[in-house]
Amino acid sequence: xxxxxxxxxxxxxxxxxxxxxxxxxxxxxxxxxxxxxxxxxxxxxxxxxxxxxxxxxxxxxxxxxxxxxxxxxxxxxxxxxxxxxxxxxxxxxxxxxxxxxxxxxxxxxxxxxxxxxxxxxxxxxxxxxxxxxxxxxxxxxxxxxxxxxxxxxxxxxxxxxxxxxxxxxxxxxxxxxxxxxxxxxxxxxxxxxxxxxxxxxxxxxxxxxxxxxxxxxxxxxxxxxxxxxxxxxxxxxxxxxxxxxxxxxxxxxxxxxxxxxxxxxxxxxxxxxxxxxxxxxxxxxxxxxxxxxxxxxxxxxxxxxxxxxxxxxxxxxxxxxxxxxxxxxxxxxxxxxxxxxxxxxxxxxxxxxxxxxxxxxxxxxxxxxxxxxxxxxxxxxxxxxxxxxxxxxxxxxxxxxxx
Amino acid sequence: xxxxxxxxxxxxxxxxxxxxxxxxxxxxxxxxxxxxxxxxxxxxxxxxxxxxxxxxxxxxxxxxxxxxxxxxxxxxxxxxxxxxxxxxxxxxxxxxxxxxxxxxxxxxxxxxxxxxxxxxxxxxxxxxxxxxxxxxxxxxxxxxxxxxxxxxxxxxxxxxxxxxxxxxxxxxxxxxxxxxxxxxxxxxxxxxxxxxxxxxxxxxxxxxxxxxxxxxxxxxxxxxxxxxxxxxxxxxxxxxxxxxxxxxxxxxxxxxxxxxxxxxxxxxxxxxxxxxxxxxxxxxxxxxxxxxxxxxxxxxxxxxxxxxxxxxxxxxxxxxxxxxxxxxxxxxxxxxxxxxxxxxxxxxxxxxxxxxxxxxxxxxxxxxxxxxxxxxxxxxxxxxxxxxxxxxxxxxxxxxxxx
Numbered sequence: 001x002x003x004x005x006x007x008x009x010x011x012x013x014x015x016x017x018x019x020x021x022x023x024x025x026x027x028x029x030x031x032x033x034x035x036x037x038x039x040x041x042x043x044x045x046x047x048x049x050x051x052x053x054x055x056x057x058x059x060x061x062x063x064x065x066x067x068x069x070x071x072x073x074x075x076x077x078x079x080x081x082x083x084x085x086x087x088x089x090x091x092x093x094x095x096x097x098x099x100x101x102x103x104x105x106x107x108x109x110x111x112x113x114x115x116x117x118x119x120x121x122x123x124x125x126x127x128x129x130x131x132x133x134x135x136x137x138x139x140x141x142x143x144x145x146x147x148x149x150x151x152x153x154x155x156x157x158x159x160x161x162x163x164x165x166x167x168x169x170x171x172x173x174x175x176x177x178x179x180x181x182x183x184x185x186x187x188x189x190x191x192x193x194x195x196x197x198x199x200x201x202x203x204x205x206x207x208x209x210x211x212x213x214x215x216x217x218x219x220x221x222x223x224x225x226x227x228x229x230x231x232x233x234x235x236x237x238x239x240x241x242x243x244x245x246x247x248x249x250x251x252x253x254x255x256x257x258x259x260x261x262x263x264x265x266x267x268x269x270x271x272x273x274x275x276x277x278x279x280x281x282x283x284x285x286x287x288x289x290x291x292x293x294x295x296x297x298x299x300x301x302x303x304x305x306x307x308x309x310x311x312x313x314x315x316x317x318x319x320x321x322x323x324x325x326x327x328x329x330x331x332x333x334x335x336x337x338x339x340x341x342x343x344x345x346x347x348x349x350x351x352x353x354x355x356x357x358x359x360x361x362x363x364x365x366x367x368x369x370x371x372x373x374x375x376x377x378x379x380x381x382x383x384x385x386x387x388x389x390x391x392x393x394x395x396x397x398x399x400x401x402x403x
Numbered sequence: 404x405x406x407x408x409x410x411x412x413x414x415x416x417x418x419x420x421x422x423x424x425x426x427x428x429x430x431x432x433x434x435x436x437x438x439x440x441x442x443x444x445x446x447x448x449x450x451x452x453x454x455x456x457x458x459x460x461x462x463x464x465x466x467x468x469x470x471x472x473x474x475x476x477x478x479x480x481x482x483x484x485x486x487x488x489x490x491x492x493x494x495x496x497x498x499x500x501x502x503x504x505x506x507x508x509x510x511x512x513x514x515x516x517x518x519x520x521x522x523x524x525x526x527x528x529x530x531x532x533x534x535x536x537x538x539x540x541x542x543x544x545x546x547x548x549x550x551x552x553x554x555x556x557x558x559x560x561x562x563x564x565x566x567x568x569x570x571x572x573x574x575x576x577x578x579x580x581x582x583x584x585x586x587x588x589x590x591x592x593x594x595x596x597x598x599x600x601x602x603x604x605x606x607x608x609x610x611x612x613x614x615x616x617x618x619x620x621x622x623x624x625x626x627x628x629x630x631x632x633x634x635x636x637x638x639x640x641x642x643x644x645x646x647x648x649x650x651x652x653x654x655x656x657x658x659x660x661x662x663x664x665x666x667x668x669x670x671x672x673x674x675x676x677x678x679x680x681x682x683x684x685x686x687x688x689x690x691x692x693x694x695x696x697x698x699x700x701x702x703x704x705x706x707x708x709x710x711x712x713x714x715x716x717x718x719x720x721x722x723x724x725x726x727x728x729x730x731x732x733x734x735x736x737x738x739x740x741x742x743x744x745x746x747x748x749x750x751x752x753x754x755x756x757x758x759x760x761x762x763x764x765x766x767x768x769x770x771x772x773x774x775x776x777x778x779x780x781x782x783x784x785x786x787x788x789x790x791x792x793x794x795x796x797x798x799x800x801x802x803x804x805x806x
Binding site for chain 1: 419422423453456457459460461463464465467468469471472474475478479481482483485486487489490496497499502523546547548
């Protein structure tokens with residue numbers, strides 16, 4: 001008997017019709033002779049509505065109490081989904097994060113799963129029950145409820161698949177796979193049949209909005225076969241698997257990420273360790289820094305620019321202000337009106353002409369590049385936000401039309 | 404340092420203004436130097452809305468999944484209330500039923516508290532935190548979430564007060580005490596300064612809607628001082644305490660209960676054990692039977708009439724139908740258009756004229772009585788539902804105007 005882990009996102013269970021629809025899909029997999037464990041997100045906009053409710057009372061509520069509040073969203077959807085499966089007449093049980101054995105660290109609002117105690121899960125599977133698990137949540141050592149942060153339900157699903165040694169982990173979303181570019185922007189974008197973990201990791205963290213990067217990291221670490229599929233149709237999705245199992249492509253896809261803010265520290269003293277000071281302050285707050293650019297020093301001074309997520313901008317600016325006696329920047333500039341446009345492909349590393357071709361495509365489209373960063377399998381550029389969609393189309397045309 | 408347990412009902416926390424209001428009251432008690440533990444219900448109509456959501460998907464959802472769903476209501480209100488107290492700037496922590504150590508039996512939807520493991524509660528109180536506990540819920544031996552049934556948050560509060568040996572348990576509602584009759588029906592109803600557990604028990608189970616009877620039973624068992632107060636004003640409430648501490652009154656109050664259905668089994672064989680057969684079937688379903696009336700046998704047959712809560716009527720009728728080869732009733736009649744009107748008072752037992760005076764008051768008001776039941780401290784009559792309010796006024800005038 002195979003074990004299938006499925007994950008359904010918030011839009012897949014947003015109303016009673018969709019809940020029934022998802023219930024029928026789960027039962028289909030169950031009736032085909034598989035054991036089924038399902039991770040579910042909160043319905044539709046529930047999480048945002050709960051956040052709104054909290055803000056009306058306290059703009060600065062503690063993260064512990066926010067997690068107590070937000071975790072109810074998934075608890076509602078697991079019980080409703082279980083009821084829908086009961087209606088179809090299959091044995092089913094819903095489990096909250098703590099009931100399903102999810103233990104996390106203490107970082108409220110953005111906790112990491114430390115382990116899953118699978119005893120209860122295995123007990124219920126042994127009874128041939130369909131097990132519906134609340135995604136996005138767990139408990140820490142003190143038995144306090146924690147949430148895993150945005151996209152956490154994907155991570156819950158992959159963690160379940162890894163802990164239970166599942167045959168496949170199917171991630172159902174409102175798109176039916178991973179595309180060479182966002183089909184809303186690029187009309188002739190193509191769906192990928194498969195993609196490697198590393199390429200998917202770059203795409204996920206670059207704003208492809210299909211899978212959360214933590215979940216892909218975990219899938220890579222535990223070698224979990226991921227399938228990205230649509231919960232609305234039966235199209236074949238995209239399989240994410242080990243690099244040795246997929247064909248190396250020069251460029252796998254083009255992405256755009258608007259959730260970027262750029263900060264420039266101008267006229268920082270050009271002494272060793274200066275960059276370390278700044279970035280260690282930021283990492284202490286659990287904020288990720290993405291692109292970093294340091295100008296060549298002049299007159300003993302240099303400029304340091306870097307990007308963070310927009311939601312972290314205020315915190316970082318405050319940090320810089322509070323520590324400017326150490327940092328000693330002449331001026332601090334920032335902008336939110338920028339986007340990061342990237343190309344990803346495992347074949348890139350062996351082909352020197354890729355960057356040139358990308359810059360040429362942007363030059364031909366008269367789009368200015370303000371920062372550049374490269375890794376073995378990606379090249380990212382920062383452009384004006386209003387130019388970003390044109391940039392994606394231009395790059396997609398240059399690389400992917402020929403496939 | 405005193406320990407005060409407070410309970411706030413759903414209407415007391417129904418919107419953000421009321422949540423802030425309750426937070427201020429709690430902080431007042433805390434700032435006066437008390438330790439404070441608070442049990443809270445779900446906000447306003449949340450529970451009903453969740454039940455509605457469930458019914459849209461499955462009219463016959465299992466009680467286990469219903470409890471999983473409904474327990475989110477209190478989890479939302481405890482986190483919001485904790486955020487409101489954080490905003491005022493006092494140390495606070497919210498705890499779900501299981502986090503607060505509530506262990507119950509396995510009866511989903513109507514569980515009984517078996518014990519409270521107070522370790523976590525005491526830990527938090529030792530840190531001088533205000534502790535906000537989700538009422539109405541606990542977990543059973545399998546770590547499944549259970550709910551205590553309607554009025555369960557009162558029981559949660561009393562159980563907390565008993566387990567923590569609190570100095571007082573204050574129940575805040577939208578009325579400011581226990582009255583001689585429902586003030587919406589009887590204009591000149593008077594608030595009682597105090598009342599005994601036994602009298603309150605009769606009033607609670609008779610539909611006074613102030614305290615749930617389980618909570619009063621528990622208060623009596625563990626000798627918890629209960630204070631019923633309004634969450635909207637600072638009026639002195641009503642104290643519920645031991646019978647030896649309150650003055651014995653002939654009639655303490657008049658109540659009406661519309662949530663009554665009468666079932667009559669006509670022409671049942673007049674043999675010993677017949678009544679036992681019927682009522683053992685009903686009690687197996689955890690359904691409470693209230694008034695019971697058995698006619699004197701004639702031609703070897705008799706009629707048995709009894710009342711149950713309206714919500715249980717269908718289940719009982721089905722039970723009777725399924726078992727009619729054992730019960731062998733010639734005919735089964737039932738009605739929901741009836742009310743139970745009762746008078747309660749510890750002085751009644753020593754005064755034979757009370758029943759006569761009650762029946763006389765109803766006779767003068769031309770109200771017909773269809774069933775009568777008496778105990779040491781109460782007399783209940785069944786009347787047409789449309790006559791019930793007039794009956795309450797007539798009886799109140801006869802007994803309580805003279806006080």
